[in-house]
Amino acid sequence: MKNFIYRQKLRKALIIFSFVLLPATFAYISCPIIIGGASEGIASGGLIVFVLIFISSLFLGRLWCGWLCPGGGLQEIYFQINNKQVKAGRLNWFKYLVFMAIILVPLISAIHSAGGIKSIDLFYGTEDGISIAKAGAYTIFFVQIAFFTIFALLAGKRGFCHYFCPIAVIMILGRKMRNMLAWPALHLSAEKDRCSDCMRCSKNCPMSLDVNIMVRQESMEDSECILCGCCVDVCPKRAIRYALVG
Ligand code: SF4
Numbered sequence: 001m002k003n004f005i006y007r008q009k010l011r012k013a014l015i016i017f018s019f020v021l022l023p024a025t026f027a028y029i030s031c032p033i034i035i036g037g038a039s040e041g042i043a044s045g046g047l048i049v050f051v052l053i054f055i056s057s058l059f060l061g062r063l064w065c066g067w068l069c070p071g072g073g074l075q076e077i078y079f080q081i082n083n084k085q086v087k088a089g090r091l092n093w094f095k096y097l098v099f100m101a102i103i104l105v106p107l108i109s110a111i112h113s114a115g116g117i118k119s120i121d122l123f124y125g126t127e128d129g130i131s132i133a134k135a136g137a138y139t140i141f142f143v144q145i146a147f148f149t150i151f152a153l154l155a156g157k158r159g160f161c162h163y164f165c166p167i168a169v170i171m172i173l174g175r176k177m178r179n180m181l182a183w184p185a186l187h188l189s190a191e192k193d194r195c196s197d198c199m200r201c202s203k204n205c206p207m208s209l210d211v212n213i214m215v216r217q218e219s220m221e222d223s224e225c226i227l228c229g230c231c232v233d234v235c236p237k238r239a240i241r242y243a244l245v246g
């Protein structure tokens with residue numbers, strides 16, 4: 001159990017560190033900067049990051065959300081202020097509209113109007129790779145922070161991830177593709193006979209999933225699961241574990 005607690009400490013440290021780096025890195029997850037690059041026929045560093053996140057989701061699901069996302073780091077800091085569970089499924093669909101409106105449609109239209117992607121600029125929208133150093137970048141940075149904050153404080157634990165995050169949709173699409181074709185990938189596996197219904201997994205899930213029911217049904221796949229491993233690590237009966245094959 002001790003090793004498992006260390007794993008969660010490591011995870012928290014990683015996402016909070018990722019948040020601390022956000023002033024330097026936000027251009028790489030900023031939709032307006034990525035669309036701006038595409039409209040000039042440039043594949044920006046952010047666009048490359050989105051592609052890499054999609055590829056990672058084919059094998060690792062939403063591991064990025066649980067272990068590396070700076071927005072996830074900030075929202076988990078806000079657990080100290082509001083750790084209310086987010087109601088399962090309610091308005092989760094809204095992020096798909098956001099994905100269409102601020103990534104898919106503008107990106108296709110930008111690439112089309114630029115006559116295709118003609119070059120790659122990993123540092124596009126930054127000053128020598130530092131996001132906040134670029135003139136005018138403060139606005140985008142503070143808008144990002146405001147969105148993470150408003151959703152996390154008003155909606156509850158990781159409210160932004162549930163209701164608004166268009167990057168989550170990229171990973172959900174990758175995961176659904178993987179599930180259709182069923183190649184080996186990281187996932188959770190459960191043994192319902194070990195479960196004592198203590199509910200620790202459900203109470204500790206940062207995505208407010210009813211993990212106890214998932215264990216009871218031995219059905220651990222959920223598009224909102226970020227593979228953070230909290231349920232794995234808090235279960236006193238070792239009823240849940242990470243598994244690699246499909
Ligand atoms: S089900 Fe487990 S791994 Fe998935 S988000 Fe909840 S606590 Fe994390």
Ligand code: SF4
Pocket residue numbers: 194195196197198199200201202211212215234235236237238239240
């Ligand atoms: S933490 Fe483990 S024992 Fe407790 S309800 Fe969840 S799966 Fe069952």
